[in-house]
Amino acid sequence: MTTTSNVIQHKRIHEISPARKLGIGISEVVIAVLIFFVFALNTAADLTTRFVMTPGGITQGTLRDIVLPSKTTLFILAAIVLAIGIFQLIRGFGKQTNLLVGVAGICLMLAFLVWQAAGMSLNLAGMLSSAVLLAVPITLGAFSGILAERSGIINISIEGMMLMASMTAAVAGSLSRNVWVGMLGGIASAVLLALILGVLSIKYKVNQTISGTVINIFSTGMTGFISQKFLQTIPGLNQPVMFSRVPLPLLADIPLIGPILFNQNIFVYLMMIILIVLQLALFQTRWGLRLRSVGEHPKAADTLGINVIRTRYMGVILSGVVAGIAGTFFTLGSVGRFDEGMTAGKGFIGLAAMIFGNWMPVGSLGAGLLFGFADAIGSKLSLLGSVIPPQFMAMAPYLITMIVLAGFIGKGQAPAAEGEPYEKE
Amino acid sequence: MSEEKKDIGQVFLDEVNGEAPVEEKQKKPFLGKAIIPLLAILTGLIIGAILIAATSQSVWAAFGESIGSGFSQAWKEIITAYSALLTGSLGDPGRILRALGSNDARQIRQAVNPILESLVQATPYIFAGLAVALGFRSGLFNIGVEGQLFIGAACATYVGYSITGLPAYIHMPLAFLAGAAGGAFWAFIPGFLKAKTGGHEVINTIMMNWIAFRLTEWLLSGPMTRPGSGGLPLSPIIQETARIPQFFASPIRFHMGFFIALAIAWLVWWLLFKTTWGLNLRTVGTNPRAARYAGLNTGKSIMLAMTLSGALAGMAGAVQILAVNHSMALGLSSGYGFDSIALALIGNNHPLGVILSSLLFGTLRNGATRMMVVSAIPIDIVDVIQAIILMFVAAPAIIRSIYRLRKPKQEEPQVFLSGWGGQS
Numbered sequence: 001m002t003t004t005s006n007v008i009q010h011k012r013i014h015e016i017s018p019a020r021k022l023g024i025g026i027s028e029v030v031i032a033v034l035i036f037f038v039f040a041l042n043t044a045a046d047l048t049t050r051f052v053m054t055p056g057g058i059t060q061g062t063l064r065d066i067v068l069p070s071k072t073t074l075f076i077l078a079a080i081v082l083a084i085g086i087f088q089l090i091r092g093f094g095k096q097t098n099l100l101v102g103v104a105g106i107c108l109m110l111a112f113l114v115w116q117a118a119g120m121s122l123n124l125a126g127m128l129s130s131a132v133l134l135a136v137p138i139t140l141g142a143f144s145g146i147l148a149e150r151s152g153i154i155n156i157s158i159e160g161m162m163l164m165a166s167m168t169a170a171v172a173g174s175l176s177r178n179v180w181v182g183m184l185g186g187i188a189s190a191v192l193l194a195l196i197l198g199v200l201s202i203k204y205k206v207n208q209t210i211s212g213t214v215i216n217i218f219s220t221g222m223t224g225f226i227s228q229k230f231l232q233t234i235p236g237l238n239q240p241v242m243f244s245r246v247p248l249p250l251l252a253d254i255p256l257i258g259p260i261l262f263n264q265n266i267f268v269y270l271m272m273i274i275l276i277v278l279q280l281a282l283f284q285t286r287w288g289l290r291l292r293s294v295g296e297h298p299k300a301a302d303t304l305g306i307n308v309i310r311t312r313y314m315g316v317i318l319s320g321v322v323a324g325i326a327g328t329f330f331t332l333g334s335v336g337r338f339d340e341g342m343t344a345g346k347g348f349i350g351l352a353a354m355i356f357g358n359w360m361p362v363g364s365l366g367a368g369l370l371f372g373f374a375d376a377i378g379s380k381l382s383l384l385g386s387v388i389p390p391q392f393m394a395m396a397p398y399l400i401t402m403i404v405l406a407g408f409i410g411k412g413q414a415p416a417a418e419g420e421p422y423e424k425e
Numbered sequence: 426m427s428e429e430k431k432d433i434g435q436v437f438l439d440e441v442n443g444e445a446p447v448e449e450k451q452k453k454p455f456l457g458k459a460i461i462p463l464l465a466i467l468t469g470l471i472i473g474a475i476l477i478a479a480t481s482q483s484v485w486a487a488f489g490e491s492i493g494s495g496f497s498q499a500w501k502e503i504i505t506a507y508s509a510l511l512t513g514s515l516g517d518p519g520r521i522l523r524a525l526g527s528n529d530a531r532q533i534r535q536a537v538n539p540i541l542e543s544l545v546q547a548t549p550y551i552f553a554g555l556a557v558a559l560g561f562r563s564g565l566f567n568i569g570v571e572g573q574l575f576i577g578a579a580c581a582t583y584v585g586y587s588i589t590g591l592p593a594y595i596h597m598p599l600a601f602l603a604g605a606a607g608g609a610f611w612a613f614i615p616g617f618l619k620a621k622t623g624g625h626e627v628i629n630t631i632m633m634n635w636i637a638f639r640l641t642e643w644l645l646s647g648p649m650t651r652p653g654s655g656g657l658p659l660s661p662i663i664q665e666t667a668r669i670p671q672f673f674a675s676p677i678r679f680h681m682g683f684f685i686a687l688a689i690a691w692l693v694w695w696l697l698f699k700t701t702w703g704l705n706l707r708t709v710g711t712n713p714r715a716a717r718y719a720g721l722n723t724g725k726s727i728m729l730a731m732t733l734s735g736a737l738a739g740m741a742g743a744v745q746i747l748a749v750n751h752s753m754a755l756g757l758s759s760g761y762g763f764d765s766i767a768l769a770l771i772g773n774n775h776p777l778g779v780i781l782s783s784l785l786f787g788t789l790r791n792g793a794t795r796m797m798v799v800s801a802i803p804i805d806i807v808d809v810i811q812a813i814i815l816m817f818v819a820a821p822a823i824i825r826s827i828y829r830l831r832k833p834k835q836e837e838p839q840v841f842l843s844g845w846g847g848q849s
Contacts (some may be wrong), residue, residue: 204820213766214816221808228803391643398632405624
């Protein structure tokens with residue numbers, strides 16, 4: 001019974017309902033109107049926007065600056081979005097609808113930047129480059145969530161695992177003076193927490209949100225305790241060595257893309273590697289099929305001889321590994337020391353990115369990059385003297401997630417058996 | 426799948442015959458219900474003690490000399506720390522006796538101040554714990570108490586400082602209710618989304634938490650900032666008329682909010698267990714499908730439960746502002762929202778249980794301040810102990826196997842939670 005209803009549900013997301021078609025069309029037209037009336041008409045005709053296309057301090061893969069006439073550019077962007085919206089309303093894009101929503105969204109962001117930086121220069125490449133870096137913990141957090149949830153275990157403790165890993169990595173990295181030992185230490189601590197989550201949720205069948213809350217509270221307390229007791233009194237414990245920027249040969253010389261994607265530290269490359277491995281493993285291998293079947297319909301999987309319990313443990317532990325990598329990013333890849341509460345909710349944004357990305361690795365990367373970009377814009381806004389408070393930009397990921405969850409843009413499809421403990425009969 | 430159907434039918438029949446399974450559970454003797462939380466608390470404190478000993482340099486040094494002196498040093502450290510915790514939270518018995526003997530009212534007040542301060546600490550916990558408990562009873566996991574608390578506090582602060590010229594008996598309740606309304610509104614949104622679109626409240630309340638943090642950050646550094654705060658995110662000080670009165674002179678912060686909390690707890694108990702509304706909420710909470718068969722409007726019930734839960738969370742924020750802080754800063758909450766999940770579960774989601782667990786954690790948090798001064802043990806240890814207690818309460822099987830308790834005849838009903846993809 002459940003199976004058939006699931007099949008029906010899965011089918012439904014590929015069709016675009018008339019109401020959604022209309023809703024999306026109208027939103028696109030509204031975006032066009034917004035660009036036209038708010039951005040374009042409020043821009044003086046003689047202003048230009050200069051986009052610097054090379055991040056600061058980078059010598060490989062440089063590109064000349066782009067100078068755009070602000071007002072004309074805004075008119076063109078409004079026209080493009082309007083065309084998309086009208087076509088959507090009349091004919092509809094069918095399967096390509098979400099892609100075109102993305103195009104409209106990018107146009108909106110670009111228009112916003114052109115408008116904000118009218119008469120000024122903005123380092124667009126630098127912004128993209130920092131967006132990629134900011135996206136690392138979010139995306140890895142989302143991957144961590146995917147691994148657990150595809151196996152049927154809700155993991156809201158990504159934040160806690162990341163926090164614990166970042167502290168352990170700082171200590172291990174400081175003691176050993178070796179980045180890799182630091183990273184392994186961080187991962188090990190996150191895996192330990194994942195094991196607790198697994199035992200509580202799988203063996204003791206505790207409500208998974210409560211198990212996650214246990215780990216979040218524990219991590220906040222434990223990291224605070226150790227930080228105040230030891231890290232602040234013994235400075236040698238909190239000076240880890242850091243991963244440095246590694247330009248990839250040849251790739252780093254590609255203009256624009258090179259500096260943004262291939263002249264970063266190891267975490268950005270790890271993110272890409274995990275993305276590819278995860279996407280292939282989940283959808284092209286027997287391992288992935290088993291993991292997903294346990295998350296969708298454990299009873300059927302069990303009947304077919306799959307060990308549901310073991311598979312779920314594997315999912316949760318791998319989730320811990322990835323959350324651990326995400327956590328070590330803060331101390332070893334970004335800041336260079338541990339501060340209390342330094343993950344600052346990135347684990348929860350990762351959860352949001354996972355939902356926005358529809359429990360898919362590629363989708364989650366897209367969501368992570370988008371949220372990272374919103375973060376990067378937020379920190380640039382005040383520099384540009386914008387009227388929009390940076391806090392509003394920081395709210396965007398959460399708002400978008402709620403909208404997606406409510407089914408306004410396209411309903412996400414969570415694994416069906418998620419959150420339900422498995423009881424063998 | 427067939428036994429699931431039978432289950433629904435059974436619950437439905439029980440409901441019709443007026444024998445809701447929830448009521449049966451109430452008849453269990455008190456000790457039987459309290460044994461797991463009590464052992465969980467004990468075990469949590471023991472593990473806390475081990476943590477204190479294991480992170481103490483002098484204990485390690487003593488272990489270097491001999492194992493015996495190591496253990497005795499560890500014992501000494503634990504006793505010092507925990508007795509500091511006790512005197513910090515409940516007062517020094519010797520001093521209280523002496524003060525009582527001296528018959529000086531000021532000395533008595535100062536001697537019992539630690540107890541009063543523990544009650545001050547417990548007050549927001551009671552509200553926040555009730556918020557989570559009411560949600561759980563209605564089958565909802567309100568993990569967004571923290572955000573609702575911030576919004577409630579912001580609303581109470583705004584009404585508290587912006588309105589002038591009102592008499593205190595109008596201004597104070599008005600500000601308090603503004604806080605409740607703010608929290609209620611913040612929780613209504615996820616409730617509405619759950620009822621209308623099926624979007625799971627766990628995710629939505631988490632998201633609403635972070636939106637609330639950013640929003641208050643902006644409010645306090647923009648529209649609601651204190652003139653001359655030098656860019657610090659800080660609100661103006663609220664009017665005298667908006668303040669919930671404190672009973673004693675300045676260093677003693679004990680205030681009327683504690684009694685308001687007790688009254689509200691009674692109100693929640695009455696609403697949940699003595700009214701038809703409460704029965705409806707609990708029926709939807711225990712078995713939404715049976716409730717739907719019985720003709721209850723589950724959507725309305727969900728929205729009502731979330732709104733009430735949010736109102737309680739908003740009161741937690743309001744009482745802190747109006748009675749203790751008198752102005753709002755970003756460090757308003759030391760994680761009341763997340764602690765409250767533990768409080769509700771330790772208190773078995775019953776208002777009386779919530780009061781007891783809130784008193785315990787108010788006491789612990791208050792005593793930990795003194796423990797930090799005496800033994801240099803960071804206050805964060807309370808969080809660690811709390812997480813461990815929560816874990817044991819949520820997984821009673823662990824406690825049972827540690828203390829070799831027999832299994833209960835009937836399985837405890839668990840707070841259930843299905844996935845959050847939107848299927849209801």
